[in-house]
Amino acid sequence: MKKILVILDGIVAKKLMQRIVETNTADNSYDVVYMNDAIIPEQKASNCTFYKFDPTSESKLAMVLDKDVHTQVMIALNSKDEMLNVIENIKKRKKNLPMSILDYWGINMKDPYVDVYKGIEVLANGMIERLPNIPVMAQNIGLKQGEIMEIKIPFGSSYAYRYIGSIEQKEWKIFGLYRGERLINIKPSLILKPNDVILVIGKPSVLMQVYNAIGKSQGQFPMPFGHNLYLYLDMYLQDDQRILNVIDEVKFLHKRLKNGKLIIRITRPTTVGILESIKENFAGNESVEIKMDFHNLGMERLLKSDIRAFDIGMLILTSEMFKNRKKIRHILDLRIPVFKIGEKAVGLGVKRSVVLINDVNSYEQISPVVFDVASQLKTKTKIFNMDPLGENQDKSNLLDHFENLAKIFNEKVEIVSEDKNPIRELKKQENILQILPLKQSMLKPRLSWKFLYTNSDLISFDLSKFNQLLIPVIEE
CATH class of the missing domain: 3.40.50.20 (Rossmann fold)
Incomplete structure (x- = not known):
């Protein structure tokens, strides 16, 4: 279940709150901060918790922010200054928390975590579509039954960091992708990233299933590869x-x-x-x-x-x-x-999912699968970040990425950063599943002199002791 913080005040607040209740599902829970009792619906949803205070109060807002891990914030206020003040207060506590704001004043935000929803433009576009000889939006195209849909890839989705060619598309198809303000050409090797917006076409019932699968952050593997x-x-x-x-x-x-x-x-x-x-x-x-x-x-x-x-x-x-x-x-x-079944297959005895980080690119791609699998197998996750020679690239952003994903999946992660031999430490482990990227070099012939190899992916892949889950990646 995703926790969403909603901060409301002003003329559209009541309508927004009403829409939240009408479209409510069991997949979300809401913390609602408000100042005027008029916005509260007559029937309160059981998954909504209400807080009445001025959201520009940094201390009171911090209390709500620190109480739970929120995945997103929606803000609709009556004043531009109040809006900017609330955004600033949230940034002080959670700088990477995605926000959607309703803007009627022309706020210029260049923050990748702030999605500005321009109210005046939405109203204008809605009216102009009723004029003759004007192109209409997707909901009025085709059979008008929802066979064209726009879907945003959330952080932590099982579809994030998957290349399009590896996604099973049966009775639906990805035909467009927006990244930032740019339309990206679709090709099988293109990797989907968090906050990408994809345009899909297919049967409306199938698209709703796809939408639900993309929006969920756990319990999906082996999707999107297949069922x-x-x-x-x-x-x-x-x-x-x-x-x-x-x-x-x-x-x-x-x-x-x-x-x-x-x-x-x-x-x-x-x-x-x-x-x-x-x-x-x-x-x-x-x-x-x-x-x-x-x-x-x-x-x-x-x-x-x-x-x-x-x-x-x-x-x-x-x-x-x-x-x-x-x-x-x-x-x-x-x-x-x-899935490579090792010589010591442990089944129910598996205790940990282990990741031995080698390069940033491929391990970023497999990161959602790591926690998805761990959540389903009910294992703890252990990340080895070891560089005994001190020659590898900086992995601090990748480690932050793993920690953020762990919060989204509600999983515990242990990160071990030491200047030790990674393979020697790996061999000491018992009852583990190692998760690593599947690369072309792994299936190439090796020299008989094993000591000449320093790539931890190749060396650990050659071990037959443990179970290993190999995830295909796009190699740079």
């Missing part, structure tokens, strides 16, 4: 006990993650006994489909057809599959997350 989990199990590569351990791990993921179905593709089956054991594990579970490949059609061919057929959002592979990197390089083209 279902997919285990590709080559039985020839591991013994029966290992296969049973893998099945336990997959059952845990299927239970905890917000996925629709679990698809198990079995190839090169070994014994009838182990096949029966797998089927018994999922007996009566209609959300699990077991598909057999008796003809050894090949991993690349099967994945290409199954990804399209089953709306796959995450591919699950055993660590044994990664011993022949050349054979599985094609998984990069799928552009979906890959």
